[in-house]
Amino acid sequence: MNSDKQLLSKAKIVVVGNGMVGHHFVEEMAKNSDYQITVLSAESRLAYDRVHLSEYFGGKTAEDLAMTTPEHYEELGVTFKTNAKVTNIDKSAKVVTTESGDSFEYDKLILATGSYPFVPPIPGGDVEHSLVYRTIDDLEAIQASADVSKVGVVIGGGLLGLEAAKAVKELGLETHVVEFAPQLMGVQVDGGGGRLLKTKIEELGVQVHTSKATNEIVAGDKHRYKLCFSDGTELETDLILFSAGIRPYDNLAREFDLEIGARGGIVIDNQCQTSDVDIYAIGECALWNNFIFGLVAPGYAMAKVVAKHIGGEEAEFTGADMSTKLKLMGVEVGSIGDAHAKTEGSLTYTYENQPEGVYKKIVVSSDKKSLLGAVLIGDTSEYDTLLQYMLNAIELPESPEGLILPMAADKPTLGVDALPDTATICSCHNVTKGDIIAAIDCGAVDVGQVKSGTKAGSGCGGCAALVKSVADNEFEKRGVEVKKDICEHFAYSRKELFDIVSVEKIKTFDELLSSHGRGLGCEICKPVAASVLASVWNDYILKKPHLSLQDTNDTYLGNMQKDGTYSVVPRIAGGEITPDKLIVLGQVAKKYNLYTKITGGARVDLFGARVEQLPPIWKELVDAGFETGHAYGKSLRTVKSCVGSTWCRYGVQDSMTMAIDLENRYKGLRAPHKIKFGVSGCTRECAEAQGKDIGIIATENGWNLFVGGNGGMKPRHGDLFATDLDDETLVKYVDRILMFYVQTGDRLQRTSVWMDNLEGGLAYLQDVIMKDSLGITDALEEQMAAIVGSYQCEWKTTLEDPEALKRFQPFVNSDKSDSNIQFVTEREQIRPARGEEKIAVTFIPSVENDATEKEAVAEEA
């Protein structure tokens, strides 16, 4: 009862529509618990991400695209009704009524009804396979139609039309785009950019027809329909997709006498209030300053304004920047501000590189002091800088053309100091420079923490470099040295040490320490140096000068367990093993009484070997044809695989052979951290390749390559790096990626974190590896070839070296074993004895009267 009372006393807010903007409003408003929110949605689904709609055909499901769930709304205390179309608004009684007759009282009513696709009234256009591209239901209809079609035409060559064309192309249809205007993306792009964009889109296999007005649609001869254009030409197609712009869903407002613009849209003021002060309108149904914003970001801004205004705070919507940067079918397109140079007296600078397909234009004020707009096609790398110039009215350098010329010797880069605190750095998450500074005030000590604290750079990632320079600049100002030193003995990062070792041809730690370090070294720099030396020279790691650098795991070529014993893990490439070899493993395990377990990487782990047992155990294994599995090293562990097309009914490639070949190719490679591979024989992905550093998934045409996946503490799916590769190209790319990681990765940095920290992210890595943007791919391949060519099984080499074997004798002056290593039996196998289970043998000298005495194993009884 009490809660009912509270509900009664709360002000009631009713939100009509649950698109992205309506949902954003709910999230903003629900932060204030003084209000009872009710959402009425005419659709059957709660809010989903329409911006990424085309990914529905790339494998995303409706659940992936969902922005909320019934449970989430319940948690927020929000009441919601789907399939609840509002049909009546009683402004004086402040009640809305739905189609089914349910009534809801409101104190404030929010109209977030969005927009619908405009379908031009073309005679004969209202036929079965004539569709629009707006909702998930639309996509399902498109998919169904595509199944029985060969050719698809998109009518409309704007941003959404090209997105729709991408979807049609991905569904495997011959794809055409028909545009009434003489160019594509006429809103965002100028004539020159439009021409280049057309060429590039056509290169991708989509036919573009500009300056075409469709007069009527009739039955086709070869295909289902025929489009008849005003110039007398024709185009036959099976599927027609309209994407000719949007119209605001303003019928409710129209019907119940709210003010409507001449060309539609619910008129709102700066507080987003309609002509009735208790009714607000936000998003694509709202008309502000005679303008409808067809992007999501301004809609979000409106939602925030309304939530604040209702809560009694001052807030104002003052328009929004419509600049956009996106990738259309792989073509980079950027548009900033006044792209068409409509401002009086404005001047333009244009750069066009036809062979490479790049077009750049900037629009500047008549005094050449400020940037008004820009168009970038084919290369948007200057987008961030240009946008900051415009948004913050930063004075342009003397020769503004330098901003877009590729060869400009000293290209003016924007000093981050010049940016005001209000400058938006990450537009995906709306993070300003001030937010980044605040994060540092709150204790963030490196760029990684700034990113995780503010979410900056975690959307499209395009601003990563800018985020880093803003943060580094701030650290520098505060006197925080941006330190990359690996430890107190070397004032260098791992990458710098790598360069020093390669360039100066340094072969030992002592040389490195005396020339570039200080002191005696430590457990941090020594293994780093060992790893770098191994990566560059690939010497046997237990060679005298390297011996003392290794972690115990590398010294004893096994993983140390909590009681000081080691595990033994022979390589079982791809998880494929003959029965005979499996029997050998069983026999050895039995003979030495080792605890035996199958690992997650499809091999067998034998635990409980004392140091002195390691050589005889490995002798038996090596004699039987096994090699070390490097389970102890920061190096390639396993290549997990399914059986692939050899056995599996669904396999489309021989994943087993590929896995074994890759494992044998990269075994022994020393890296900043361990590396795992997965190879799946089909898209069912049984090898979980997307959770591996290098993931390979078979396709009908070859292999898809994923990079940077990880399980463990912070699971991450690998990024799709390249598709449909043949065997040779796949290996070439993996060679280059791994070697680049080995050279540039930080100490103990897995590929996932390495990817996240690469400035420029995936696109940058793709450029380096596939386009050779740094001119290093030949060198990377050579280095990898040298390492692959000089592989040796470390256990085999160790067994042949009496000097190395001395290390496996536990005492220099006795043949005894460590009596503190004791086992008990559990489930018919050994396990280390716990302290209270041990029998005292060894004396542990007590030191002063410290706490160890209590637990010292060997206090005399």
Added chain:
Amino acid sequence: MTTTTNKTWRTICDSSDLVKDSGICALLVNEANEQKVEEQIAIFHLPNSEEKIYAVGNYDPIGKANVLYRGIVGCIADEPVVASPLYKQHFSLKTGRCLQEEQSIAVYDIRIENELVQVFY
């Protein structure tokens, strides 16, 4: 500490058994008492450091295993240390003190005489 009587310099091994910048392990058997008592010590050879050779208890009081001789040696702020191979805490080779936690290990007197490594126990 009643385990040791008649402390004296006793030879452990040849100096050629030492491994530069690394550790070896020795078993001290004290037969002075009725019971035979074994002690494990870790011996480190750091030719570039001041004292060149160090001996400490081999038992890691934090990891609770006889492993310290397998740790990596080096220095932290000029103090020669060994890092436990189990959980990486540093123990001073001069004092036996753990730099990260309230723990200590025993320190032994050690010397090289006529190519022989000797410990006083």
